[in-house]
Amino acid sequence: MPAKILVADDDLTLQRLITNTLKLERHEVIVASDGRQALDLIHSEQPDLVILDVMMPVLNGFDVCAELRKDPETAILPVIMLSGLGQVQEKIIGLRAGADEYLTKPIDPRELLTRVEMLLARHALLRKSAAVKSGRVLSLIGAKGGVGVTTLAVNLAAKLAGNGNQVILLEFRPDYGTVALHFNLKPTISLAALRPLEPVAITDQVVNRLLNETSVGVKVLCGPQKADEFGAFNAGLAGALLARLITQCDYVVVDLPPAVDEATETILKSSDQVLVVLEPEATSVAAAVQRVNQIIAYSSAITIRLIAVNRQGAMLLSLREIEHRLDRPLLDVFPPAIDAMGVAVQFGMPVVVSQPNHVYAERIGDLLKQLQESKATTLHR
Ligand SMILES: Nc1ncnc2c1ncn2[C@@H]1O[C@H](COP(=O)(O)OP(=O)(O)OP(=O)(O)O)[C@@H](O)[C@H]1O
Ligand SMILES: [Mg+2]
Structure with a gap:
């Protein structure tokens, strides 16, 4: 089957040799002469396979490959790396950056073609199994800490599952994760187990070992449970993990920490919707304005919705005043529900x-409808 292949090499002679070889097999070829151009073309042209020279101006092949692996859209795109450097060490760096194949110059056109055909066939198989699902990603992040994000994420996930969806709740935080307590889980393995892995090593099998079943149907991937598991995650891991999770469910609900790091950025950029959570008081509203600015700076294509949780009970600012300061509408202001929260955590439900008639539960249902209604217009993938 002819495919669309991007060839990135600043050596024009080699670029032409590879192009001609591929065209003889009726493949469509796009060429790039540096790493940045290669990345731009991959996003605009969406090739089926990429051939990258290691030594290129602007961005080298290793860096291009690492960038591709960070982004769930290109995390499994087949990559062949070419290098004049025959040393084992270079080859290891290439494979670690996420290359599927590594060929040393001089290139034998027949070998290249064979590798191309094999990789395309393997990828077609992978896509066939992955095409079963492509879940939507709903991420929740606080304007600041302790505003009720996890409680919302847990309830939204449970409600989605109750409506018949397959749901994975991903607690993506570097330190203690409280999601387990909401479901009375005692996970023996957490997100921290992925930290030492290269993105390519994050397979469905590895991910499945981390998923905990719950009685409400949500599968949960818990954040770190012990102090010695705390620590930052890198963007490559975030992208690779999300890429695997979306193939396994209808919805991935992500509970994010109120943090600024490359992993959080990657997840925010890969989300269909981001729900920013705040409290209806001045400091939280001010923090929310900056949280929104932070997310927009990551990408203006991210769909941001805002919600307030009135944990304290007092509304010191009017809804109008809050929306004026935010310069955006609020989807809702959730009422205080201290009693309900206590019971829920006590029973792990x-x-x-556990209390479907509670006003908090009803409002979760309304919130979900609002989030789902917007899907036709806000889906940017
Ligand atoms: N609507 C509510 N009414 C009263 N208390 C609430 C409400 N929602 C959450 N809480 C309580 O507020 C506390 C913080 O909630 P939660 O853990 O969900 O916040 P968080 O934003 O995830 O915090 P962190 O930033 O530490 O992750 C918890 O004790 C929770 O029970
Ligand atoms: Mg939390």
């Missing part, structure tokens, strides 16, 4: 399941 989210409010939407």
Whole structure:
């Protein structure tokens, strides 16, 4: 089957040799002469396979490959790396950056073609199995800490599962994760187990070992549970993990920490919707304005929605005043529900399941409808 292949090499002679070889097999070829141009063309042209020279101006092949692996859209795109450097060490760096194949110059056209055909065939198989699902990603992040993000994420996930969706709740935080307590789980393995892995090593099998079943149907990947598991995650891991999770469910609900790092950025950029959570008081509203600015700076294509949780009970600012300061509408202001929260955690059963008639549970249902109604217009993938 003819494919669309990007060839990135600043050596024009080699670029032509490879192009001609591929065209003889009726492949469509796009060429780039530096790493930046290669990345731009990959995003605009969406080739089926990429051939990258290691030594290129602006961005080298290793860096291009690492960038591709960070982004769930290109995380499994087949990559062949070419290098004049025959040393084992270079080859290892290439494979670690996420290359599927590594060929040393001089290139034998027949070998290149064989590798191309094999990789394309393997990828077609992978896509066939992955095409079963492509889940939507709903991420929640606080304007600041402790505003009720995890409680919302847990209940939204449980409600989605109750509506018949396959749901994975990903608690993506570097330090202690509280999601386990909401479901009365005692996970023996957490997100931290992925930290030492290269993105390519994050397979469905590895991910499945981390997923905990719950009685409400949500599968949960818990954040770190012990102090010695705390620590930052890198963007490559975030992208590779999300790429695997979306093939396994209808919805990935992500509970994010109120943090600024490359992993959080990667998840925010890969989300269909981001729900920014705040409290209806001045400092939280001010923090929310900056949280929104931060997310927009990552990408203006991210769909941001805002929600307030009135944990304290007092509304010191009017809804109008809050929306004026935010310069955006609020989807809702959730009422205080201290009693319900206590019971839910005590029994390890989210409010939407244990107390479905509670006003908090009802409002979760309304919120979900609002989020789902917007899907036709806000889906940017
Ligand atoms: N609507 C509510 N009414 C009263 N208390 C609430 C409400 N929502 C959450 N809480 C309580 O507020 C506390 C913080 O909630 P939660 O853990 O969900 O916040 P968080 O934003 O995830 O915090 P962190 O930033 O530490 O991750 C918890 O004790 C929770 O029970
Ligand atoms: Mg939390």
